[in-house]
Amino acid sequence: MSDNGLVNLGVLVSGNGTNLQAIIDRIEAGALSARVACVISNKGDARALQRAEKHGIPAIHLPYKGFDGREAYDAELVRILKDHGVELVVLAGFMRILTPVIINAFSNRIMNIHPALLPAFPGLDAQKQALDYGVKVSGCTVHFVDAGCDTGPIIIQAVVPVLEDDTEDTLSQRIHKEEHRIYPEAIRLYSEGKLKVAGRRVVVG
Incomplete structure (x- = not known):
């Protein structure tokens, strides 16, 4: 503080x-x-x-x-x-x-944001992974960091539709807009003492 x-x-x-x-x-x-x-x-x-x-x-x-x-x-x-x-x-x-x-x-005080709906498409090039897989929705995830790659407890997620004519760039742009919304929100919840890690779950309240 x-x-x-x-x-x-x-x-x-x-x-x-x-x-x-x-x-x-x-x-x-x-x-x-x-x-x-x-x-x-x-x-x-x-x-x-x-x-x-x-x-x-x-x-x-x-x-x-x-x-x-x-x-x-x-x-x-x-x-x-x-x-x-x-x-x-x-x-x-x-x-x-x-x-x-x-x-x-x-411990439980490191946050990361990932441009996919974890646990789907961890690691690099998440938007390309989503397009290659043919999913209908993607999005972004804020999570606490653990020793794995994008495997920590999930705090908040946002969903973005995947359009038929999407490219990696256009999908990334829409996901970024949601990142800019939910990352400060996750930090706000932490600052207000509303996040509690219970196993794999983050309890908000």
Whole structure:
């Protein structure tokens, strides 16, 4: 928690940062009781870092090069996050698999968003997987992170229809709109103490 009682977020990013922007916008509109304490990217040219700087948020480039393995890298992530008083870690297009070093340090306090209705189509290229499979609906999922790949307890999901003439790009655009809606909502539920993990289920209330 920050000094004013808001939930301190640490956002991990690798790219454009549109979900980061959606979270920042919701906070600045007064609709989300949280504070982005820091934004960390493994890529120095990630536009998300520029978004953070624009809003006066500490923007940290932490390249993987120079670390002796993934565990050492994640240990440094944990150090930075804790130095900034982070309570909830938010993955917003962070293109690295987390190790138990950070997962255990923030147990049930790491959220991720995935562009499919998990457990369907985990991993990379989820929209392409959905189109190739021929599903009639797809969507996105916010979940807590565990040691598996997109296997953690599901917090919230949104459904998007798959149209006959959809391409990977058009489907992705519609899914992104829902991501920008439900990710801040999941963080809001956490900030209000309304999320409880019970086995594989996340109980909301």
